[in-house]
Amino acid sequence: MYSRAQSPRTAVVVGAGMVGLATAWHLQERGIEVTILDRSGVAAGASWGNAGWLTPGMAMPLSDPTLWSYAPKALLDSTAPLHIPARLDPKLWAFLARFGLHANTKAWAKAMAALTPIDRMALDSFDELTSNGVDAWTRKGPFIIGFEQEKESGPFIHEIQQVEKAGQRVPLKRLDNPQVKVPQLSAGVSTVYEMEDQRFMEPGPFVQALAEAVEARGGKILTGGEVRSLRHGPQGISVDRAGQEPVSADVVVLATGAWLPELAKPLGVKTQIQAGRGYSFSVATDDPAEFPIYFPARRVACTPYQGRLRIAGTMEFRGPDEPLQTGRIDAILASVRPLFTNMDLENLEDIWVGARPVTPDGLPVVGATRSPGVYVAGGHGMWGIVLGPATGKLLAEQITTGHVPDEIRPFDPLR
Template sequence: MNSPAPRRVAIVGAGMVGLATAWHLQEHGVEVTVLEREGVAAGASWGNAGWLAPGMAMPLSDPSLWAYGPRAMLDPAAPLSIPLRVDPTLWSFLTRFISRATNRAWAQTMDALTGIDLLALEAFDELVAGGVQAETKEQPFIIGFEKEEQSRHFRHEMELVERAGQSVPLTTVENPRQLVPQLTDAVRTVLALGGQRFMAPGDFVEALAQSVRERGGVIDTTATVTRATRRGNGVVAELGDGRSVDADAIVLANGAWLPGLAREHGVRTLVQAGRGYSFSVATDQPAEYPIYFPNRRVACTPFHGRLRIAGTMEFRRPDEPLRARRIDDIVNSVRPLFTNMDLDDRQDEWVGSRPVTPDGLPLVGATATPGVYVAGGHGMWGIVLGPATGKLLAQQMMTGVVAPQIAPFDPLR
């Protein structure tokens, strides 16, 4: 080891990744302080689909982007939304992101993700067994297509995921409306994906925060961290209100806002906010299964007796306000596919910024500054990979040993 194991750690960000890191550091006897500017699960952790689906935690950039991307830029209602504005950072990100849209790059990224994908569900079980008062549910994921030929790309992706080392059982549903009465006859081909889970993400993250508190951790939801600096043998988190927090080490887990703090510590990989939207609707009959429409890029999840509908990848700045038109675009996209629900009676409308890297890999590990670590850049997979990330990063911080599952995520790459 290059330095002693930390006894006090400050963690920036009270989402799934930051809180899971805090919880696992507590398992090593570390005193933790979580610094958050708004509230628990205030970023991308609250309103996402809540899918614990490591079988679908795959690279976002794939060869279909070469055909789909240009069309999306010209279609304001497309699931992929890219603003036509002068933004050198955004266009630099997009250039690198699209350059990864090859079969070879996709396979390389999938191989790098598979190790942590295989640990993902077990890591949730460890949190629950350790006292986190929340649950995950396992049900088949219903994958719907309007035409049989549309299912070929998804089937091929699942074959590649299995080739990389996961088990993703996929079967055809013969009578889908008996299983999912919310589907219309327009959904002609339906598959069932097994081995995945789902949950209410905000509830789980709140329960994780409560567990951190009960174990002696401090969560300050009025703390805007403006800088993390090395001082003596430790680090200091400087806050916007003039306060500061001293610690032996600090973890930057502030999602799409990561570059603002991490850049001065040698982290040069771009992180772009990929904003997702969601809302919930009531259904005439209970929604029991997660539903995914790959061609529409819409993911749906049973949520507090309703159905949460989530979609879009909008490359904008993380703090821009919710754009109501994007909600309307999702509604119009799925209206022909759903029945027995009122899509115009919506609750819980939300936008959250997911941290997307050009190469599709997270940023997890030590920076160029001793005592400063990062944990972020998971894109759409921060919820499902957060607990495993927190566990492996805590081990690295305490032992100096980088687990092979996070070695590809070196933030200094």
């Protein structure tokens, strides 16, 4: 087994989503032989059906002061964008209590300040991948931000102003005659802004291309067999999988998203991670969809996707493996029907639910655990896609040098 004085030679990464594969790619950049394990396959979790937004300007803490205005509705209205099932679940209610404690201006500003350094390196980290063998694309917006009434735009504009105050640049411009530029918007969308300096991509294909790049460099991706435990031994750290042969390496990275607590909690990671499930589907449009569209008041995000428009929404606090709830799809459809035209909202394809790993304080958990040689990378909430490549780069630096980069120091898993 390697010592802190020397760099590891081999690594096992558990989780073949964006965060895990980006970490594997950057470990390879540093000369480490990598094996990736996943119980289901590449991009099988939250990395496949999300909106594919590369929007560091919107990568902000989920728990904010507005929570107190819409949380009661989440308990009483099954169609609300934030859905909390009425059930006796002590772990969920403990999470919600901690989540609520961070729903204030001071806590939000502190978390935003902690996120800003990694937000600022996010897009360059994608360019590093696509310039060095990852055969996939990212595209600039603009992002179309729509409101039914002008007064609804106030909270969103205020959030963007706070993001800029923390150190980013997020240009917003009022758009005249928006239906001319975006024929998918109905006349019910009265107030529209363009948001610049952000990008989007197709998440599943991008993550698949990243996996292929890792394999082309000699990395192994093994699927099947849920990881059950980690054991230290003379050959390094042994990763035990159900029904499969163990795999050993000098270091192990756990990047299992909403399933992270199962393996990380025994390693001293006390920050609670709750599955915040998102839903999406795609629809055909009369005219090709060119731009991502966001309705902040409805909390619905839309993205051009393989000739269609992907519509994504909902934050549903359920277990990560629970069945898809068709009522959530119906709720998203009901919320966007008045906002869209020139599209087919009856024939849905690519229906999906995926579990995003949400922390109470809005910060990821990235870094070393109490178990020597074992690291975690997760808890990004809705921002695992946009922050995944930067996370992988910074964690690979920590693993190979022992130095914790300043950008991930606030994400200490043992905080």
